[in-house]
Amino acid sequence: MDWPVRYNNFVKKSAIGVDIGGTSVKLGLVSLEGRVLYRETFLTASAQGSQAMLHLLASRLVGLIRRAKTMRVNVRGIGIGAPGPIDVKRGLVYFFPNIPGWKNTPLRAFLEGRLKLPVWIDNDASVMALAEFRFGAGRKTKNMIALTLGTGVGGGIILDGKLFHGVSYSAAEIGHIVLNENGPRCGCGSRGCIETYVGNGYFARAVKKHLKAGRKGLLNRWVFKDGKELTPLLVWQAAKANDPLALEMWRKTGAHLGTALAGLVNILNPERIVLGGGIAQNNKFLLSAAVRTIKKKAFPIASHSVKVVPAALGVDAGLIGAAALTF
Numbered sequence: 001m002d003w004p005v006r007y008n009n010f011v012k013k014s015a016i017g018v019d020i021g022g023t024s025v026k027l028g029l030v031s032l033e034g035r036v037l038y039r040e041t042f043l044t045a046s047a048q049g050s051q052a053m054l055h056l057l058a059s060r061l062v063g064l065i066r067r068a069k070t071m072r073v074n075v076r077g078i079g080i081g082a083p084g085p086i087d088v089k090r091g092l093v094y095f096f097p098n099i100p101g102w103k104n105t106p107l108r109a110f111l112e113g114r115l116k117l118p119v120w121i122d123n124d125a126s127v128m129a130l131a132e133f134r135f136g137a138g139r140k141t142k143n144m145i146a147l148t149l150g151t152g153v154g155g156g157i158i159l160d161g162k163l164f165h166g167v168s169y170s171a172a173e174i175g176h177i178v179l180n181e182n183g184p185r186c187g188c189g190s191r192g193c194i195e196t197y198v199g200n201g202y203f204a205r206a207v208k209k210h211l212k213a214g215r216k217g218l219l220n221r222w223v224f225k226d227g228k229e230l231t232p233l234l235v236w237q238a239a240k241a242n243d244p245l246a247l248e249m250w251r252k253t254g255a256h257l258g259t260a261l262a263g264l265v266n267i268l269n270p271e272r273i274v275l276g277g278g279i280a281q282n283n284k285f286l287l288s289a290a291v292r293t294i295k296k297k298a299f300p301i302a303s304h305s306v307k308v309v310p311a312a313l314g315v316d317a318g319l320i321g322a323a324a325l326t327f
């Protein structure tokens with residue numbers, strides 16, 4: 001693997017980050033300071049099955065490496081964030097819950113054989129956590145938890161400055177901490193996981209239940225009279241306009257989240273908890289309710305030393321964190 005050495009007189013050092021998502025695959029050049037120098041995207045559906053995707057990804061990466069040369073950028077390796085369980089050590093994708101056709105796919109071996117560059121792979125939630133830890137809201141910490149709230153709830157844990165994986169690389173499934181053993185059925189097969197309270201779809205359904213039971217107010221008008229789609233964003237807008245149901249829903253959801261986090265705070269004693277994803281981004285209603293609950297339920301010695309903050313890197317976190325796997 002002499003490629004990076006041959007070009008080490010190049011002006012800028014970088015790594016390639018790849019962010020595989022259920023809808024699109026983003027890839028780009030990221031500087032060692034965590035800046036995205038160049039990016040491109042293609043639709044996940046443009047390749048059916050793992051073999052087609054491997055070949056498409058490899059050819060896009062060949063193009064990206066060529067582009068790096070024209071930009072006089074040195075590439076030290078390729079980091080990939082992938083939406084499913086990964087054998088980090090062997091560079092193997094066990095499967096993707098939302099992309100069919102992947103089963104024990106040797107993603108790293110395939111790409112290293114084609115591209116003659118070292119490849120690192122990790123779970124997308126861990127990659128987000130790494131991005132925030134290195135360049136975002138978790139900087140200057142050593143022990144940090146990151147949560148991405150979306151359709152599902154992803155988690156990443158940094159302990160003593162390193163991503164924590166567990167013995168079979170399935171650690172940090174924070175979204176599946178059980179809050180209520182008789183709670184709603186979760187996508188994972190269990191019941192009452194934190195995801196069934198905080199995940200986008202579950203949250204919207206819970207709000208809708210209140211509306212159908214006759215709760216009046218802004219949300220009721222927007223959804224039933226104006227025909228707006230009931231999304232977490234709409235509930236956030238209603239909360240900003242002081243709608244009682246919206247405020248109550250965020251308070252309750254934040255309390256559920258805070259209860260799960262209080263347990264983690266007691267166990268891991270982190271310095272920071274970074275909350276990202278659509279439902280959490282700059283959502284002071286959710287954040288303050290979660291913080292209140294942590295203060296109430298975790299041991300004071302641990303809850304006094306933890307700060308809960310919104311994620312800082314936004315949509316680029318996946319790309320930046322993937323590249324950071326190589327740093």
Ligand SMILES: [Zn+2]
Nearest residue numbers: 176186188193
């Ligand atoms: Zn679950």
